[in-house]
Amino acid sequence: MRFMEDKLPAFFTENNFDTQEPHEGHLERFQKRLENKARPKTSWKWMSIAASIILVLGFWLGENHQKNQIDLADISPKMEEVQNYFVSTINRELKELEKTRSLETETTIEHALDELQELEESYALFVKDLTRNGLQKKIIAAMIANYQQRLEILENVLKHIEIIKKSKHFNNESYL
Numbered sequence: 517m518r519f520m521e522d523k524l525p526a527f528f529t530e531n532n533f534d535t536q537e538p539h540e541g542h543l544e545r546f547q548k549r550l551e552n553k554a555r556p557k558t559s560w561k562w563m564s565i566a567a568s569i570i571l572v573l574g575f576w577l578g579e580n581h582q583k584n585q586i587d588l589a590d591i592s593p594k595m596e597e598v599q600n601y602f603v604s605t606i607n608r609e610l611k612e613l614e615k616t617r618s619l620e621t622e623t624t625i626e627h628a629l630d631e632l633q634e635l636e637e638s639y640a641l642f643v644k645d646l647t648r649n650g651l652q653k654k655i656i657a658a659m660i661a662n663y664q665q666r667l668e669i670l671e672n673v674l675k676h677i678e679i680i681k682k683s684k685h686f687n688n689e690s691y692l
Contacts, residue, residue, distance in 0.1 A: 565626075566614070572633065573610070585647045588659055595656070602663035609670035616677045620684060628673040635666050 589596035617625055642659045649655065 565617075569610070569614070569629065572636075573607075585643050586651075587643055587646070588656065591651060591656065598660065599663075602660075602667065606663070606666055606670065609667065609674065612674060613670060613677075616674070616681075620680050621677045624673060624676055624680070628669055631669050632666055635662055635669075638662055 588599040613625060613628070639659060639662045642655055642662065646652070646655045646659070
């Protein structure tokens, strides 16, 4: 025990410890850093986004296949073929979109998904109008145009993401 008593004062006199008061705002900056580190990892964010998309698609598909409402597929075999084409193409494009999700593309993808959600809500109104008012050509044309708009949004977003990727790749090459 005597050995430690001799070394401890020598340790403090030999080493230059900072004994000054911290700068003003130190505590606030320190607390901010602690709060930033306490946030959950982004992996939960990705899972929640994926779960949300799956739920939206599930509700949309369930809503569109209710038998008490008339949909494009109920009008004629040709319209059923058109609807199946659009739904399968949109689903394929959504899967492709999910594959391109990254930090650089997140905002673009979320904006596109918001637009698609608005179009799905409009489509649900068209289905109600079609059910209520019967087979009117204006409503049918609006429903098809709605599907076309969704595809255009997805195609444009995928093109935009490709540009982002090429730009990032180009920027990475220029630093090499």
